[in-house]
Amino acid sequence: MDNDLDLSALRGFRTVLREGSFSAAALALRVPKSTLSKRVADLEAHLGVRLIERSTRTLRPTQEGEVLAARADRLLGEAEDIRRALGESGGTPRGHLRLAVPQSIGNTLIGTIAAGFRRLYPDVTLEVHFLDRAPDLLEEGFDGCIRFGPLEDSSQVARRLLHGQAMLVASPDLPGLDKLTRPEDLRQVPFVGLAAPWPGGLPLQNGSEEVVIPHDPPLRLGSHLAVRDAVLAGAGIAALPGIVARPNIAAGRLVQVLPDWSTPRKAIYFVYPSAQSVTARLRAFIDHLARELGDD
Template identity: 85%
Template sequence: MHNDLDLTALRGFRTVLREGSFSAAALTLRVPKSTLSKRVADLEAQLGVRLIERSTRTLRATQEGEILATRADRLLGEAEDIRRALGESGGQPRGHLRLSAPQSFGNVLLGAITADFRRLYPDVTLEIHFLDRAPDLLEEGFDGCIRFGPLEDSIQVARRLLHGQAMLVAAPDLPGLDTLKRPEDLKRFQQVGLATIWPGGLCLQNGDEDVVQPYDPPLRLGSHLAVRDAVIAGAGIAALPSIVACPEIATGRLVRVLPEWSTPRKAIYFVYPSAQSVTARLRVFIDHLAQHLAED
């Protein structure tokens, strides 16, 4: 049997250790648990050592497994850099990009942007997953992702695309809107929010004035688009990202309330593994995205 490392099996082994179980790793890699288990077993057979000690309830790396795990990230990273470089000739953009973006951002903006990109660069194919979490770019095979800040310290590289804010909106016929003058008046209205809301209340700013309002919506939904639709249907007031709210305000389906107040600005970034991982196709996509999102 040859002694070349199977990188797919190596990625599977590393993911099992990171996730703490074969079941969780199989979900992350989107493969059947039986397939992942066989890949790791084949890797152990290929190397002639046991890499993972298994019991009915836990698993841990053996001494040999720990040695391999410390080198796996570098090996997988170098292999990914090579893969990204393939298919490009003379710096001309071609090949495949696998990316991720938050659901609200992707649903509202990326359809038109990517259609225009494909018209300009027909030799580049795109696969964009909408994830409301930060993916592990190397482990999950992503070339890059769009992220809301702030970002944690990381060896990854980030390019700021624009700043985003949330604004308070309601249906134009919501009863009592004419009585809403100050943030403290919000307590008289039903509110709608995300199923996972930021801790500490709703922070609102008006110039140098900051207030924090209690924020415990009786209706919480899994995406900003669902929150938007509930507000349009008259469920109450919500803080929606401007990219979601502005198109509805323009059509008259929503109105902005307390227009002098908004949430603190948050930067939106494009994140990729390293400066060395930027291919011609990724570079032109980031530039194309930044051009479409350029702030006035």
């Protein structure tokens, strides 16, 4: 038996501990549960020790598993830096990029942006996943991701791309729109929101004046695009990101509600694991992304 450590098995083991179960880890890594179980079992057989104690309801690392887990992040991080550096010479962008973006940006913008990038850099291949959660970049093998701020403190590096802002919108045919003159009037009409609620109510600003509207929509959906479709169908008012709302307003499918009032601006960032992880291809993509998005 050789002494090489299988990095995919190590990544699987570390993800199982972080997610708390094989099922959740398999979902995060996008592999079948049976494949993940075999990887961890093979790792245990290779090392000759038990790494995880399993029961019907819980799992926990053994003493040997805790020793390996403490070193896994550094090993996986170094391996990822090596992977990113391979295939590039003289700073010429080439190789593969694996990225994650929110669905609202992915479904509305990323196709055109990615096509433009490929025209400029044909030696770089792109793989873009649409995720509304914050991925673990190292664990899941992503070179970087787009995130809405504010960001939590971490060892990761972030570059601000632009400021985004949600807009209150509704179908032009929604009854009662002509009676909405102040934020307090919004309580008279139904809202559509995300399944993950807006914490603490909906803040609205008009110059120096700010109010917070209770926000408990009777209809909550899993993505901004589903919320948009519900609003187009007359289900109520929603606070949609400008990148989703503006094309529909321009086409006359939606109207802006209380246009003098706006939600606070939020920064949108591109996040990557560390300054050392930036390859020529990643730097080229971030620069291209920043040029295409601009700022509003």
